[in-house]
Structure formats: structure tokens, C-alpha cells
Amino acid sequence: MSLITGKFDISEHLKTDEDIQGFLHEVAETGNVSDLIHALNIAARAKGISEVAIKTGVTRDSLYKSLSENGNPGFETIINIVKAFGCRLAIVNP
Numbered sequence: 001m002s003l004i005t006g007k008f009d010i011s012e013h014l015k016t017d018e019d020i021q022g023f024l025h026e027v028a029e030t031g032n033v034s035d036l037i038h039a040l041n042i043a044a045r046a047k048g049i050s051e052v053a054i055k056t057g058v059t060r061d062s063l064y065k066s067l068s069e070n071g072n073p074g075f076e077t078i079i080n081i082v083k084a085f086g087c088r089l090a091i092v093n094p
Contacts, residue, residue, distance in 0.1 A: 014046035020085050028089075040081050041067035047085065055084035 014020045020043045027039035044052040044067060053063045057080065066073035073081070082089055 011042045011046040014043065017086055020046055021087055024082070024085060024087055037067060037071065037073065040078070043085055044081070052081065052084045056080040
């Protein structure tokens with residue numbers, strides 16, 4: 001008997017703003033820039049791409065492109081996306 005599995009999508013498990021914020025915090029603490037951009041993509045899908053696009057002042061297509069695997073969002077875009085989740089970037093001493 002074989003086991004059938006499906007694709008795991010973290011965005012389906014991020015139900016609240018606190019879930020999203022905790023997820024982004026963990027990735028920011030442990031990952032690199034590529035990981036953070038990927039996490040922002042996941043968080044945007046969890047919250048709703050359209051809602052995040054409106055909050056960041058970009059089109060839905062532009063947000064998809066910025067957060068895609070080959071995307072290269074500018075720093076201002078990243079800051080605005082982070083703010084859309086009720087977070088902020090900070091520089092702290094380790």
C-alpha cells in the first residue's frame with residue numbers, strides 16, 4: 001500500500017495577522033534575503049494578494065512579479081509589504 005501525499009502550502013496555515021507576523025519574524029531571524037522574499041510571497045497569499053497590493057500601493061500583477069521566484073523587489077517595495085502586515089524592519093545588535 002502506497003502513501004499519497006499532497007503539496008504542503010504554509011500559506012494555508014497562516015490564519016491570523018499574528019500567525020503571519022510570527023512567521024515573518026522567524027524567517028527574518030533565521031533566513032537570508034531570498035528566504036525573506038519567499039516568505040513575503042507566502043504571507044501575501046495567506047492574507048490575500050489583492051489586499052496586500054492595495055495596502056502597498058502597487059498593482060496585483062506588480063506584487064506577484066516582485067515576489068516571484070525570479071522577482072527582485074526594491075527596498076521600498078519590501079518595506080511597504082512588511083508594513084502591510086503590521087510589521088517593521090529594524091536594525092538591532094545581536
